[in-house]
Amino acid sequence: MTSKQHTAEHGTQLEQVNGFTNPGLPEHTPRLTDISPAAERTTERQIAGWFILSMIGTIWFIVSYFLFAPDETMASIQLQNMMFGLGATLALFGIGVGLVLWGKTLVSGTEVAEDRHPIEGNEEDQAVALEILNQAKDESGIARRPLLRNTLIAAVAIAPLPAILVFRDLGPLPGDKMFTTLWGPGVRLCQDPGGVPREDRFIRAEDVTIGSAVHVIPEGMHESEHPLDEKAKAAVLLMRIDPKELNTDPAKEDWGVDGIVAYSKICTHVGCPVALYEHQTHHLLCPCHQSTFDVTNHCEVIFGPAKRPLPQLPIAVDSEGYLVAQRDFPEPVGPTFWEINTRETSEQ
Structure with missing residues (x-):
């Protein structure tokens, strides 16, 4: 069902119930990345850069653990905590900004309206769900954008590594x-x-x-x-x-x-x-x-x-x-x- 058919079918009902007419979906305005392959490639490199920045933050967190090992002075502890915070911020911020930028600029932005169907577990619904997943894969471009896919996977894969160091600092059991x-x-x-x-x-x-x-x-x-x-x-x-x-x-x-x-x-x-x-x-x-x-x-x-x-x-x-x-x-x-x-x- 197209958006125009959807609007024509439900507009009268909304007017009778609520007193106004459904305006329908706004006209789609293409983004620069939708019409310019050069802009698309530039944006792709920018997003990959954010993922690489995330990896740098994770590596810096690990380096800080050894480079700024504290003694018993409060200043050294504060310095290491500050370096930890810088690394963790870059690691998480890079992934977050990269994903948001990906969704805003490269994922299909065409507006659609669809009727909600009953939730059932039959084969037809399973096929529809699979089709939706495949469509999402195509729209996000994750299958045909290896640079973004690989840098994202790498950034997410190494992001938990600092936790290993943090758990290591818990030390041995307290004993007596x-x-x-x-x-x-x-x-x-x-x-x-x-x-x-x-x-x-x-x-x-x-x-x-x-x-x-x-x-x-x-x-x-x-x-x-x-x-x-x-x-x-x-x-x-x-x-x-x-x-x-x-x-x-x-x-x-x-x-x-x-x-x-x-x-x-x-x-x-x-x-x-x-x-x-x-x-x-x-x-x-x-x-x-x-x-x-x-x-x-x-x-x-x-x-x-x-x-x-x-x-x-x-x-x-x-x-x-x-x-x-x-x-x-x-x-x-x-x-x-x-x-x-x-x-x-x-x-x-």
Whole structure:
């Protein structure tokens, strides 16, 4: 059925129902690439250039992984991330622009109107579907444009390669590393940020007011071999709540000091820093995926994807009035992993 027949057949019905006449399809205006073989070849080379640019971006991502290998300084990490971003942007942008340009300039742009047929699985419909696929192949020109086809296939084929490097950086299984931190008996709580711990950075219990929240790290962290790695495990959020509002587990009754409690700052979902404290509701919020923890109930999960509470750090007061850890966290900090119950099972 032609577009004119379609318009003639349905125009009256539309006028009776909606009060206006179907204007039909607009007259087709050929594009420059439709009438000029030279313009068509130029456009084809331009599209292939975008696909080649995508391949360059992918290769640059891989090169950046080795060329800008970071040390433990933040500047080197930021530089590598910037190079990663540049490579990934070129890789994805090149494919996207190339495909859009292909569709806008080389794929047939003739407007058509077709009646919708019932969806059935008979042989006739299968033949029609196959005919449509063959028509799409002919209109896109993918079969007769080997330059575009091959550069597109190459760009898409190598685009996932950076993911291999990213997965490689996940490193080995954590083993026992997540079971221990720098916290231990008598280790003082030190304000963070504060540079190298010194006397005026240690926290006295009497100075922690109700409703306050303090980011703390263990004393001596900066003297460790890998301070950033240790901070990623040992970061703690210290809060003080009216003891009457705490629903304390009898087994953990001596883990706090007059309403002062300390919990791991590392979310048990994917390890983001839990740094948002709402002192009226006593809720801790992870800004990454909105996991919410109730401090009054040992930081149990009340919303979001996290599956277990934040580990609590048992604290006490030393002879000079400073807050100190009683011992390390009783359970692994951070996201749940396959071996999280290995130590507990072996101890039993």
